[in-house]
Amino acid sequence: MIEFTVIDWSAWAPGLQTRQEWLDWAKQPFLPHGEQTPALSEVPAMQRRRIERLGRMAIQTAYWCQEAQAESVPLVFASRHGDVERSMELLRALANDEPLSPTGFGLSVHNAIAALYSIIRGMRGNYLALAAGKTTAEAACVEAAGLLADGAPEVLVVGYEAPLPDVYKGFADEPDPFYAWSWRVGQATEGKGTPLRLSWGAASRAVSTPVPASTAAKLPHGLDVQRFLLTQDRTLEFSADGVSWTWQRHA
Template identity: 40%
Template structure:
Protein backbone atom coordinates (compact mmCIF):
# COMPACT_ATOMS: atom_id res chain seq x y z
CA UNK A 1 0.00 0.00 0.00
CA UNK A 2 1.22 3.48 -0.85
CA UNK A 3 -0.06 6.86 0.30
CA UNK A 4 0.55 9.47 -2.39
CA UNK A 5 -0.06 13.21 -2.09
CA UNK A 6 0.51 16.46 -3.93
CA UNK A 7 2.26 19.03 -1.72
CA UNK A 8 0.68 22.38 -2.58
CA UNK A 9 2.66 24.50 -0.11
CA UNK A 10 4.71 24.20 3.05
CA UNK A 11 6.04 25.99 6.10
CA UNK A 12 8.55 25.19 8.83
CA UNK A 13 10.29 26.70 11.83
CA UNK A 14 13.21 25.76 14.05
CA UNK A 15 15.59 27.81 16.17
CA UNK A 16 18.27 27.63 13.47
CA UNK A 17 16.01 27.92 10.40
CA UNK A 18 13.22 30.41 10.93
CA UNK A 19 12.01 31.09 7.37
CA UNK A 20 11.80 29.32 4.02
CA UNK A 21 14.97 30.87 2.63
CA UNK A 22 17.05 29.73 5.60
CA UNK A 23 15.92 26.11 5.14
CA UNK A 24 17.71 26.03 1.78
CA UNK A 25 20.99 26.39 3.68
CA UNK A 26 20.51 23.39 5.96
CA UNK A 27 23.37 20.91 5.88
CA UNK A 28 24.09 17.70 7.78
CA UNK A 29 27.28 19.23 9.10
CA UNK A 30 25.50 22.23 10.60
CA UNK A 31 25.88 22.22 14.39
CA UNK A 32 22.53 22.87 16.11
CA UNK A 33 22.19 26.04 18.15
CA UNK A 34 22.78 25.63 21.87
CA UNK A 35 20.32 28.45 22.62
CA UNK A 36 16.89 26.84 22.40
CA UNK A 37 14.88 29.72 23.89
CA UNK A 38 13.91 31.55 20.70
CA UNK A 39 10.34 31.39 19.36
CA UNK A 40 8.45 32.68 16.28
CA UNK A 41 7.40 36.33 16.29
CA UNK A 42 3.90 35.59 14.89
CA UNK A 43 3.55 39.12 13.55
CA UNK A 44 0.15 38.26 12.03
CA UNK A 45 -1.35 37.57 15.48
CA UNK A 46 -2.28 40.46 17.83
CA UNK A 47 0.22 40.84 20.66
CA UNK A 48 -2.42 40.44 23.37
CA UNK A 49 -3.17 36.98 22.01
CA UNK A 50 0.25 35.66 21.09
CA UNK A 51 1.90 36.57 24.41
CA UNK A 52 -0.27 33.91 26.06
CA UNK A 53 0.75 31.11 23.72
CA UNK A 54 3.37 28.49 24.50
CA UNK A 55 6.33 28.21 22.15
CA UNK A 56 4.92 24.97 20.74
CA UNK A 57 1.67 26.70 19.80
CA UNK A 58 3.59 29.61 18.25
CA UNK A 59 5.74 27.23 16.19
CA UNK A 60 2.75 25.31 14.88
CA UNK A 61 0.79 28.48 14.10
CA UNK A 62 3.81 29.85 12.23
CA UNK A 63 4.16 26.70 10.11
CA UNK A 64 0.43 26.68 9.39
CA UNK A 65 0.43 30.37 8.39
CA UNK A 66 3.38 29.85 6.05
CA UNK A 67 1.35 27.26 4.11
CA UNK A 68 -1.24 29.94 3.23
CA UNK A 69 -4.08 27.40 3.11
CA UNK A 70 -7.66 28.13 2.13
CA UNK A 71 -9.66 29.96 4.77
CA UNK A 72 -12.03 27.04 5.33
CA UNK A 73 -9.60 24.12 4.96
CA UNK A 74 -9.71 21.09 7.23
CA UNK A 75 -6.63 20.54 9.39
CA UNK A 76 -4.72 17.78 11.15
CA UNK A 77 -2.45 18.88 14.00
CA UNK A 78 0.05 16.40 15.40
CA UNK A 79 2.46 16.44 18.32
CA UNK A 80 4.02 13.61 20.28
CA UNK A 81 4.48 15.57 23.51
CA UNK A 82 1.95 18.36 23.14
CA UNK A 83 1.77 20.91 25.96
CA UNK A 84 3.82 18.74 28.32
CA UNK A 85 5.71 21.68 29.77
CA UNK A 86 2.46 23.41 30.78
CA UNK A 87 1.06 20.17 32.19
CA UNK A 88 4.16 19.55 34.30
CA UNK A 89 3.95 23.09 35.63
CA UNK A 90 0.35 22.49 36.71
CA UNK A 91 1.31 19.24 38.43
CA UNK A 92 4.10 21.02 40.28
CA UNK A 93 1.62 23.70 41.41
CA UNK A 94 -0.71 20.98 42.72
CA UNK A 95 2.14 19.36 44.66
CA UNK A 96 3.05 22.78 46.10
CA UNK A 97 -0.65 23.37 46.92
CA UNK A 98 -0.69 26.54 44.88
CA UNK A 99 -3.62 27.92 42.89
CA UNK A 100 -3.74 26.77 39.27
CA UNK A 101 -3.62 29.32 36.49
CA UNK A 102 -6.87 29.22 34.49
CA UNK A 103 -4.93 30.21 31.36
CA UNK A 104 -2.32 27.49 31.84
CA UNK A 105 -5.05 24.95 32.52
CA UNK A 106 -7.08 25.91 29.45
CA UNK A 107 -4.01 25.65 27.18
CA UNK A 108 -2.59 22.43 28.64
CA UNK A 109 -4.71 20.11 26.49
CA UNK A 110 -3.21 18.25 23.54
CA UNK A 111 -5.35 20.04 20.96
CA UNK A 112 -4.34 23.53 22.13
CA UNK A 113 -2.66 24.47 18.84
CA UNK A 114 -5.56 23.11 16.82
CA UNK A 115 -8.12 25.10 18.80
CA UNK A 116 -6.12 28.32 18.79
CA UNK A 117 -5.52 27.99 15.05
CA UNK A 118 -9.29 27.98 14.53
CA UNK A 119 -9.72 31.02 16.77
CA UNK A 120 -6.88 33.05 15.23
CA UNK A 121 -7.89 32.34 11.62
CA UNK A 122 -11.66 32.16 12.07
CA UNK A 123 -11.58 28.70 10.50
CA UNK A 124 -14.56 26.63 11.66
CA UNK A 125 -13.76 23.56 9.51
CA UNK A 126 -13.10 20.23 11.29
CA UNK A 127 -9.68 19.87 12.90
CA UNK A 128 -8.12 16.67 14.24
CA UNK A 129 -5.32 16.30 16.79
CA UNK A 130 -2.99 13.29 16.65
CA UNK A 131 -0.55 11.87 19.23
CA UNK A 132 1.00 8.48 18.51
CA UNK A 133 4.45 8.33 20.10
CA UNK A 134 7.30 7.98 17.61
CA UNK A 135 4.73 7.40 14.85
CA UNK A 136 2.94 10.70 15.42
CA UNK A 137 3.87 12.27 12.09
CA UNK A 138 3.16 9.16 10.02
CA UNK A 139 -0.18 8.63 11.75
CA UNK A 140 -1.07 12.25 10.99
CA UNK A 141 -0.26 11.58 7.34
CA UNK A 142 -2.50 8.49 7.40
CA UNK A 143 -5.32 10.55 8.93
CA UNK A 144 -4.85 13.18 6.22
CA UNK A 145 -4.96 10.51 3.51
CA UNK A 146 -8.23 9.14 4.93
CA UNK A 147 -9.78 12.61 4.94
CA UNK A 148 -8.70 13.23 1.36
CA UNK A 149 -10.17 9.89 0.30
CA UNK A 150 -13.50 11.05 1.69
CA UNK A 151 -13.26 14.60 0.35
CA UNK A 152 -10.51 15.69 -2.09
CA UNK A 153 -10.42 19.30 -0.89
CA UNK A 154 -6.86 20.03 0.38
CA UNK A 155 -6.04 19.41 4.04
CA UNK A 156 -3.53 21.29 6.19
CA UNK A 157 -1.20 18.99 8.15
CA UNK A 158 0.87 20.52 10.95
CA UNK A 159 3.48 18.66 13.00
CA UNK A 160 5.45 20.10 15.89
CA UNK A 161 7.19 19.34 19.17
CA UNK A 162 9.26 21.07 21.81
CA UNK A 163 11.96 19.31 23.86
CA UNK A 164 10.51 17.51 26.86
CA UNK A 165 11.14 18.90 30.37
CA UNK A 166 14.41 17.62 31.83
CA UNK A 167 12.64 15.18 34.15
CA UNK A 168 11.56 13.17 31.07
CA UNK A 169 14.91 13.16 29.26
CA UNK A 170 15.64 9.53 30.13
CA UNK A 171 12.51 8.40 28.29
CA UNK A 172 13.09 10.00 24.91
CA UNK A 173 15.88 11.09 22.56
CA UNK A 174 14.84 13.69 19.98
CA UNK A 175 17.75 15.85 18.92
CA UNK A 176 15.91 17.89 16.27
CA UNK A 177 13.53 19.67 18.59
CA UNK A 178 12.19 22.34 18.78
CA UNK A 179 10.70 22.06 15.29
CA UNK A 180 7.41 22.57 13.49
CA UNK A 181 6.39 21.74 9.92
CA UNK A 182 3.26 22.41 7.88
CA UNK A 183 2.21 20.67 4.66
CA UNK A 184 -0.80 21.66 2.60
CA UNK A 185 -1.75 18.37 0.96
CA UNK A 186 -4.07 17.31 -1.86
CA UNK A 187 -4.72 13.97 -3.58
CA UNK A 188 -1.98 12.92 -6.00
CA UNK A 189 -2.29 14.50 -9.44
CA UNK A 190 -5.24 16.52 -8.16
CA UNK A 191 -5.53 18.50 -11.40
CA UNK A 192 -6.92 21.54 -9.57
CA UNK A 193 -3.93 23.25 -7.95
CA UNK A 194 -0.26 23.05 -9.03
CA UNK A 195 1.93 20.93 -6.76
CA UNK A 196 5.44 21.90 -5.66
CA UNK A 197 6.30 18.23 -5.02
CA UNK A 198 4.76 14.80 -4.64
CA UNK A 199 5.03 12.81 -1.41
CA UNK A 200 4.79 9.00 -1.29
CA UNK A 201 4.72 6.93 1.89
CA UNK A 202 5.19 3.15 1.83
CA UNK A 203 5.14 0.82 4.84
CA UNK A 204 8.60 -0.52 5.68
CA UNK A 205 8.55 -4.32 5.42
CA UNK A 206 10.80 -6.50 7.55
CA UNK A 207 13.59 -6.60 4.99
CA UNK A 208 13.54 -2.84 4.55
CA UNK A 209 13.74 -2.39 8.31
CA UNK A 210 16.66 -4.83 8.46
CA UNK A 211 18.41 -2.86 5.72
CA UNK A 212 17.77 0.32 7.65
CA UNK A 213 19.45 -1.12 10.72
CA UNK A 214 22.46 -2.06 8.60
CA UNK A 215 22.89 1.42 7.21
CA UNK A 216 20.08 2.30 4.80
CA UNK A 217 19.21 5.96 4.86
CA UNK A 218 17.19 7.36 7.73
CA UNK A 219 15.56 10.67 6.85
CA UNK A 220 15.60 13.45 9.42
CA UNK A 221 12.81 15.99 9.63
CA UNK A 222 15.26 18.78 8.76
CA UNK A 223 16.58 16.94 5.69
CA UNK A 224 13.03 16.37 4.46
CA UNK A 225 12.18 20.07 4.88
CA UNK A 226 15.42 21.01 3.14
CA UNK A 227 14.42 18.77 0.22
CA UNK A 228 11.18 20.71 -0.20
CA UNK A 229 12.93 24.06 0.18
CA UNK A 230 15.60 23.17 -2.40
CA UNK A 231 13.16 21.55 -4.85
CA UNK A 232 15.03 18.25 -4.85
CA UNK A 233 13.95 14.61 -4.77
CA UNK A 234 15.02 12.39 -1.88
CA UNK A 235 13.93 9.31 0.03
CA UNK A 236 14.53 7.51 3.31
CA UNK A 237 12.90 6.07 6.40
CA UNK A 238 11.08 8.05 9.05
CA UNK A 239 10.01 5.66 11.83
CA UNK A 240 8.16 2.70 10.30
CA UNK A 241 7.59 4.27 6.87
CA UNK A 242 9.60 4.91 3.76
CA UNK A 243 9.20 8.51 2.58
CA UNK A 244 9.82 9.59 -0.99
CA UNK A 245 9.80 13.24 -2.02
CA UNK A 246 9.63 13.85 -5.77
CA UNK A 247 10.11 17.40 -7.03
CA UNK A 248 7.70 18.33 -9.81
CA UNK A 249 9.05 19.64 -13.08
CA UNK A 250 7.09 22.90 -12.86
CA UNK A 251 7.84 23.75 -9.23
CA UNK A 252 10.85 25.98 -9.84
CA UNK A 253 10.33 29.44 -8.37
CA UNK A 254 7.08 28.57 -6.57
CA UNK A 255 8.42 27.39 -3.21
Protein backbone atom coordinates in the same frame (compact mmCIF):
# COMPACT_ATOMS: atom_id res chain seq x y z
CA MET B 1 0.29 3.11 0.49
CA ILE B 2 -0.83 6.70 0.07
CA GLU B 3 0.09 9.34 -2.48
CA PHE B 4 -0.28 13.09 -2.16
CA THR B 5 1.33 16.35 -3.19
CA VAL B 6 2.93 18.91 -0.89
CA ILE B 7 1.68 22.07 -2.62
CA ASP B 8 3.54 24.46 -0.32
CA TRP B 9 5.51 24.40 2.91
CA SER B 10 6.84 26.66 5.63
CA ALA B 11 9.05 26.03 8.65
CA TRP B 12 10.48 27.78 11.69
CA ALA B 13 13.20 26.90 14.17
CA PRO B 14 15.76 28.93 16.10
CA GLY B 15 18.19 30.28 13.50
CA LEU B 16 16.10 28.94 10.60
CA GLN B 17 13.29 31.21 9.52
CA THR B 18 13.46 32.01 5.81
CA ARG B 19 12.87 29.50 3.01
CA GLN B 20 16.42 29.95 1.76
CA GLU B 21 17.84 29.25 5.23
CA TRP B 22 15.86 26.02 5.34
CA LEU B 23 16.93 24.98 1.85
CA ASP B 24 20.57 25.60 2.78
CA TRP B 25 20.08 23.71 6.06
CA ALA B 26 18.67 20.67 4.22
CA LYS B 27 21.98 20.31 2.35
CA GLN B 28 23.99 20.35 5.59
CA PRO B 29 21.53 19.68 8.42
CA PHE B 30 22.21 20.38 12.07
CA LEU B 31 20.17 20.52 15.26
CA PRO B 32 18.52 23.95 15.61
CA HIS B 33 19.37 25.81 18.79
CA GLY B 34 18.85 29.28 20.19
CA GLU B 35 16.39 31.37 22.15
CA GLN B 36 14.49 33.06 19.32
CA THR B 37 10.69 33.06 19.26
CA PRO B 38 8.48 33.95 16.28
CA ALA B 39 7.07 37.48 16.37
CA LEU B 40 3.68 36.15 15.24
CA SER B 41 2.63 39.64 14.23
CA GLU B 42 -0.45 38.26 12.46
CA VAL B 43 -2.10 37.57 15.83
CA PRO B 44 -3.58 40.39 17.98
CA ALA B 45 -1.55 41.09 21.12
CA MET B 46 -4.33 40.04 23.53
CA GLN B 47 -4.44 36.59 21.96
CA ARG B 48 -0.72 36.34 21.28
CA ARG B 49 0.23 36.72 24.94
CA ARG B 50 -1.56 33.44 25.78
CA ILE B 51 0.56 31.46 23.32
CA GLU B 52 3.79 29.93 24.55
CA ARG B 53 6.91 29.50 22.42
CA LEU B 54 6.01 26.12 20.89
CA GLY B 55 2.53 27.33 20.02
CA ARG B 56 3.92 30.46 18.41
CA MET B 57 6.20 28.37 16.26
CA ALA B 58 3.43 26.05 15.09
CA ILE B 59 0.94 28.86 14.50
CA GLN B 60 3.52 31.00 12.69
CA THR B 61 4.24 28.25 10.16
CA ALA B 62 0.52 27.61 9.72
CA TYR B 63 -0.07 31.30 8.96
CA TRP B 64 2.75 31.33 6.44
CA CYS B 65 1.57 28.18 4.71
CA GLN B 66 -2.22 28.45 4.64
CA GLU B 67 -3.97 30.63 2.10
CA ALA B 68 -5.89 33.46 3.74
CA GLN B 69 -9.27 32.57 2.25
CA ALA B 70 -9.09 28.85 3.12
CA GLU B 71 -11.40 28.99 6.14
CA SER B 72 -12.77 25.46 5.80
CA VAL B 73 -9.54 23.57 5.11
CA PRO B 74 -9.11 20.66 7.54
CA LEU B 75 -6.21 20.92 9.98
CA VAL B 76 -3.95 18.12 11.22
CA PHE B 77 -1.68 19.22 14.07
CA ALA B 78 0.91 16.59 14.99
CA SER B 79 3.37 16.47 17.89
CA ARG B 80 4.87 13.64 19.93
CA HIS B 81 4.63 15.47 23.24
CA GLY B 82 2.90 18.77 22.56
CA ASP B 83 3.40 21.66 24.95
CA VAL B 84 4.41 19.39 27.80
CA GLU B 85 5.97 22.25 29.78
CA ARG B 86 2.46 23.58 30.50
CA SER B 87 1.53 20.20 31.96
CA MET B 88 4.64 20.35 34.13
CA GLU B 89 3.52 23.72 35.50
CA LEU B 90 0.25 22.14 36.59
CA LEU B 91 2.04 19.18 38.18
CA ARG B 92 4.35 21.54 40.08
CA ALA B 93 1.33 23.46 41.36
CA LEU B 94 -0.25 20.20 42.54
CA ALA B 95 2.97 19.15 44.26
CA ASN B 96 3.12 22.50 46.06
CA ASP B 97 -0.57 22.29 47.02
CA GLU B 98 -1.31 25.40 44.97
CA PRO B 99 -4.57 26.12 43.12
CA LEU B 100 -4.61 25.12 39.47
CA SER B 101 -5.18 27.66 36.74
CA PRO B 102 -8.23 26.82 34.60
CA THR B 103 -6.61 28.70 31.72
CA GLY B 104 -3.36 26.81 32.23
CA PHE B 105 -5.24 23.52 32.14
CA GLY B 106 -7.16 24.48 29.01
CA LEU B 107 -3.95 25.40 27.22
CA SER B 108 -2.11 22.24 28.32
CA VAL B 109 -4.26 19.71 26.46
CA HIS B 110 -2.83 18.24 23.27
CA ASN B 111 -5.24 19.99 20.90
CA ALA B 112 -4.86 23.43 22.51
CA ILE B 113 -2.50 24.85 19.87
CA ALA B 114 -4.74 23.66 17.05
CA ALA B 115 -7.78 25.10 18.83
CA LEU B 116 -6.07 28.47 19.33
CA TYR B 117 -5.16 28.63 15.66
CA SER B 118 -8.67 27.74 14.50
CA ILE B 119 -10.21 30.36 16.82
CA ILE B 120 -7.76 33.11 15.83
CA ARG B 121 -8.29 32.53 12.13
CA GLY B 122 -12.02 31.84 12.35
CA MET B 123 -11.61 28.37 10.87
CA ARG B 124 -14.87 26.53 10.23
CA GLY B 125 -13.48 23.18 9.12
CA ASN B 126 -12.60 20.20 11.25
CA TYR B 127 -9.27 19.85 12.98
CA LEU B 128 -7.50 17.17 14.95
CA ALA B 129 -4.35 16.85 17.03
CA LEU B 130 -2.45 13.59 17.18
CA ALA B 131 0.63 11.96 18.68
CA ALA B 132 2.13 8.74 17.36
CA GLY B 133 5.61 8.44 18.82
CA LYS B 134 8.55 8.65 16.45
CA THR B 135 6.25 8.20 13.45
CA THR B 136 3.97 11.13 14.25
CA ALA B 137 4.77 12.73 10.86
CA GLU B 138 3.69 9.57 9.06
CA ALA B 139 0.47 9.32 11.08
CA ALA B 140 -0.33 12.95 10.26
CA CYS B 141 0.02 12.32 6.53
CA VAL B 142 -2.13 9.19 6.72
CA GLU B 143 -4.83 11.29 8.41
CA ALA B 144 -4.44 13.96 5.73
CA ALA B 145 -4.77 11.35 2.97
CA GLY B 146 -8.01 10.14 4.56
CA LEU B 147 -9.39 13.68 4.60
CA LEU B 148 -8.42 14.14 0.94
CA ALA B 149 -10.15 10.86 0.10
CA ASP B 150 -13.29 12.17 1.83
CA GLY B 151 -13.34 15.14 -0.52
CA ALA B 152 -11.22 17.84 1.09
CA PRO B 153 -9.42 19.80 -1.67
CA GLU B 154 -6.47 20.45 0.63
CA VAL B 155 -5.32 19.69 4.18
CA LEU B 156 -2.95 21.74 6.32
CA VAL B 157 -0.53 19.47 8.21
CA VAL B 158 1.48 21.06 11.04
CA GLY B 159 4.32 19.22 12.77
CA TYR B 160 5.93 20.74 15.85
CA GLU B 161 8.12 19.69 18.78
CA ALA B 162 9.90 21.11 21.82
CA PRO B 163 12.54 19.82 24.23
CA LEU B 164 11.30 17.58 27.01
CA PRO B 165 11.44 18.97 30.56
CA ASP B 166 14.50 17.83 32.50
CA VAL B 167 12.49 15.37 34.59
CA TYR B 168 11.65 13.41 31.42
CA LYS B 169 15.07 13.61 29.74
CA GLY B 170 15.88 10.06 30.77
CA PHE B 171 13.05 8.80 28.55
CA ALA B 172 14.12 10.69 25.43
CA ASP B 173 14.86 8.34 22.51
CA GLU B 174 15.92 10.99 19.97
CA PRO B 175 17.11 14.60 19.99
CA ASP B 176 14.35 17.09 20.78
CA PRO B 177 15.07 20.61 19.55
CA PHE B 178 12.43 23.28 19.00
CA TYR B 179 11.03 23.22 15.46
CA ALA B 180 7.79 23.49 13.52
CA TRP B 181 6.80 22.94 9.90
CA SER B 182 3.57 23.14 7.90
CA TRP B 183 2.60 21.46 4.65
CA ARG B 184 -0.32 22.26 2.37
CA VAL B 185 -1.23 18.80 1.17
CA GLY B 186 -3.36 18.11 -1.92
CA GLN B 187 -4.31 15.25 -4.18
CA ALA B 188 -1.54 13.32 -5.91
CA THR B 189 -2.86 14.67 -9.23
CA GLU B 190 -2.15 18.27 -8.19
CA GLY B 191 -0.12 19.91 -10.92
CA LYS B 192 2.25 21.87 -8.68
CA GLY B 193 4.38 21.09 -5.67
CA THR B 194 6.23 17.94 -4.62
CA PRO B 195 4.43 14.62 -5.20
CA LEU B 196 5.18 12.05 -2.48
CA ARG B 197 4.37 8.40 -1.85
CA LEU B 198 4.31 6.90 1.65
CA SER B 199 4.20 3.13 2.10
CA TRP B 200 4.60 0.86 5.09
CA GLY B 201 4.78 -2.76 6.15
CA ALA B 202 6.04 -5.06 8.85
CA ALA B 203 9.67 -4.43 9.67
CA SER B 204 11.94 -7.40 9.03
CA ARG B 205 14.00 -8.50 11.99
CA ALA B 206 16.70 -9.64 9.59
CA VAL B 207 17.15 -6.15 8.15
CA SER B 208 18.47 -3.31 10.24
CA THR B 209 16.84 0.11 10.06
CA PRO B 210 18.24 2.03 7.05
CA VAL B 211 20.34 4.97 8.11
CA PRO B 212 18.97 8.32 6.85
CA ALA B 213 21.35 10.72 5.15
CA SER B 214 21.08 13.16 8.03
CA THR B 215 22.20 10.78 10.78
CA ALA B 216 25.43 12.76 11.16
CA ALA B 217 23.32 15.66 12.38
CA LYS B 218 21.33 13.32 14.67
CA LEU B 219 18.01 14.81 13.67
CA PRO B 220 14.75 13.72 15.26
CA HIS B 221 12.72 11.80 12.70
CA GLY B 222 9.98 14.44 12.41
CA LEU B 223 12.60 17.00 11.41
CA ASP B 224 14.30 14.54 9.09
CA VAL B 225 11.01 14.22 7.19
CA GLN B 226 11.11 17.99 6.57
CA ARG B 227 14.72 17.66 5.42
CA PHE B 228 13.68 14.94 2.96
CA LEU B 229 11.00 17.19 1.48
CA LEU B 230 13.55 19.93 0.81
CA THR B 231 16.21 17.75 -0.80
CA GLN B 232 16.34 15.77 -4.02
CA ASP B 233 16.66 12.46 -2.18
CA ARG B 234 14.51 9.80 -3.82
CA THR B 235 13.70 7.85 -0.65
CA LEU B 236 13.71 8.06 3.12
CA GLU B 237 13.28 4.87 5.12
CA PHE B 238 12.54 4.55 8.80
CA SER B 239 11.50 1.75 11.14
CA ALA B 240 9.84 2.03 14.54
CA ASP B 241 7.58 -0.16 16.69
CA GLY B 242 7.75 -3.07 14.26
CA VAL B 243 6.69 -1.02 11.21
CA SER B 244 8.90 0.01 8.31
CA TRP B 245 7.97 3.27 6.54
CA THR B 246 9.22 4.40 3.14
CA TRP B 247 8.93 7.92 1.74
CA GLN B 248 9.41 8.31 -2.00
CA ARG B 249 9.20 11.04 -4.58
CA HIS B 250 7.05 10.05 -7.53
CA ALA B 251 6.39 11.64 -10.90
